[in-house]
Amino acid sequence: MKPLNLIALLLFLGGAVWALTRSDRTVREIQNAYYSAMSPFLKSGSKMETQARAFLGETHHSKALEAELESTREQLGRLRLIESRFRALEYENVQLRHALDFKKATTFDVVAARVIRRNPTTWWQTVEIDAGSKRGVGTQLAVLSNQGLVGKIDRIDNGGERSSVLLLTDEKCQVSVRIENSPEVGILSGQRGGFDGDPMLRLKFLSANTSVHSGQRVFTTGRGGTFKANILLGTIDSVEKGALDSEALVRPSVNFADLGAVFVLLDADS
């Protein structure tokens, strides 16, 4: 090998070792810089996609769209009424909790967002949404759909207009859960390579002699500091009993193949 090539190889290996020893914080800074540089392209890409969708939308039959709009308007009005009533009740609840000297009042707010990109990476199950720090979204916040828990925020773009959501179907998204009508608690996560068809979730650390059965619903416990309590995750599909502990397969309540609008759960204080 030529001396110059050897030096280049050593420099390459040195650079690789330098990259491999970066802390999580430095990696986040590098990612922020990368996505800042990509931001103009991503923005224009999203814009083009929106325009294309709008063009395709126009080709749909206008009467069907009008009927859908009318029904959506009606639903929106009804939901606004419910929300105002909910806010009043929430305020009343906070006041009463305060009067009773409860330690913490659980108030929250949500930010609605649209899924703008699906599965941008090869192995991780993530989507990108059009809400970022500009709308109060931060990392590790829970993301929901009207069917249940979708995942959690993994990364916020520097521009503050987009963020990446780690889906519940990814192996790395772990949730502390409880099973309804049962004292059982466990850790729920996605499964490796579970891209196709109906992805199932794996519920671990159930007791060896567990009495859970298929059809029981699974909710968050609120422990672990990421997800609030009582968010629906899915229903038990099957139980695999072991000598030391049991595991169960859970069918998610959310249809991950058809994610359109999602809601990021914010703390009321944020």
Place this chain on the structure above:
Amino acid sequence: MIRYSFITILLLLAAFVVQQFLPAFTGLHHSRILLVQLVFLCCAVTVGQRTMLVLAFIGGFFWDAQCALGPHGGDPEVYTQQVESLRFGYSILLFGGMGLLMQGIQPLFQQGKWQFSAMLSGIAVMLYLAAEYAIINFVRGDFVLNWATLLQIVYTSVLTMLFSPLVFWMLFRISSACDHSINPEAGRRCRRAY
């Protein structure tokens, strides 16, 4: 030569931008065209070892910046068995390995037999994905390989390989624009024939 090397770096960076707009094919087990890897592999066979290593570092570094997941978060007392992520920077070594593999058949490419390089690019992508998946299994424990994952790897490699003639065509155009021959032996043979 310097101009050509510089343009290959720009081409690799442009591939990162285009990759953002290439979706996964849900009907083909979420396989996708890995344009960044393809551009790197095709460039690797046309440049010297030093330029290949520069390209491998840039490619691996930015690929990890694009794909790395954040820390687990949550209370470690509740999540006692946290799922490990791949370390930032592992792709640099994988890109380097793929580049060295491509350079192994550089003599054939220089004779004008670019078809072998095109085929090897598909094999290299398959090895790259298999290595990546093996590393995931190694750091997370429990070797899991299902049929869908295997098909995802195969389809991704084949789809990516199908685009390699296009990338080689671009590289030939760029090299002639830079007055630099990327397959000099083939050029000499042509001149002798005339």
